[in-house]
Amino acid sequence: MSTIIGTETTAKVENQTRGKIIAYWVTTSLLAFFLGSGGIGELTHQWGTLGTVEIVGYPVYFLTILGIWKVLGTIALLVPGFSRLKEWAYAGIFFGMTGAAASHAFVGDYGAYAYHIIIPLGFVILVLVSWALRPKSRRL
Numbered sequence: 001m002s003t004i005i006g007t008e009t010t011a012k013v014e015n016q017t018r019g020k021i022i023a024y025w026v027t028t029s030l031l032a033f034f035l036g037s038g039g040i041g042e043l044t045h046q047w048g049t050l051g052t053v054e055i056v057g058y059p060v061y062f063l064t065i066l067g068i069w070k071v072l073g074t075i076a077l078l079v080p081g082f083s084r085l086k087e088w089a090y091a092g093i094f095f096g097m098t099g100a101a102a103s104h105a106f107v108g109d110y111g112a113y114a115y116h117i118i119i120p121l122g123f124v125i126l127v128l129v130s131w132a133l134r135p136k137s138r139r140l
Contacts, residue, residue, distance in 0.1 A: 023129075024133035024134055024135065027126050027129045027133065028077060031077065031126045031127060031130055032077055032078055034126075035070050035073060035074050035093060036070065036074035039066070039067045039069070039074065040067065042064070043063070043064060043068065044067075045060070045063055049063050052116065055104070055107065055109050056103045056104060056109070057107065069096070070093075070096075072089075073089040073092055073093055076089035077089050077090075083139060084140060086134075086138055087140060090130070093127050094128070097121070097124045097127065098120070100116075101121050101124075104120075105117055
């Protein structure tokens with residue numbers, strides 16, 4: 001009887017770990033896709049990014065800086081190893097997205113259901129979930 005209980009306990013632990021790994025990769029993949037594609041859009045000065053910069057009053061060259069950092073942050077999150085670099089990437093994304101939400105809030109950009117405030121805060125949630133679920137191999 002103890003063998004059966006031990007097997008059931010092991011199976012539950014393995015399923016929880018497997019579920020946690022799947023949740024980590026789903027949130028990290030979504031974050032990487034949105035962050036990387038946004039970075040490429042900013043580097044190529046797509047129409048939506050230019051309008052956003054005009055709303056908050058930042059110079060256009062700021063898009064290039066943001067785009068480079070977003071693409072590098074995406075790469076850092078996805079490449080194996082480099083745990084300290086991943087920590088910096090998570091922190092940078094967190095600060096960048098909260099800064100974006102605050103910038104739009106400070107200039108009164110509440111139009112269209114406050115899209116420019118809610119979306120960056122959604123990315124903050126993805127960052128926090130991805131960071132919290134990361135496997136031991138990706139921690140310091």
